[in-house]
Amino acid sequence: EFNSSPYETGYIKFIEGSGHSFWYDLMPESxxxxxxxKYLLIYNxxxxxxxxxxxxxxxxxxx
Incomplete structure (x- = not known):
């Protein structure tokens, strides 16, 4: 559950073999x-x- 999460912010980062990287926010700032x-753009x-x-x-x- 988002509001009781022990985490404030987060993102997932993908780093390709070529060095190119991209990332997506997992949750908003506190x-x-x-x-x-906005935060489910990983599927966009x-x-x-x-x-x-x-x-x-x-x-x-x-x-």
């Missing part, structure tokens, strides 16, 4: 409203990546 149309472009040549980082900050 005190800001959650808008699914449906980019396909080669799983053998990509690293995924999840960055979360705690309260």
């Amino acid at each position: 005190g800001k409203k959650f808008y699914p149309t 472009d449906n980019k396909t990546v080669e799983s053998k040549s990509i690293n995924v980082e999840v960055h979360l900050t705690k309260k």
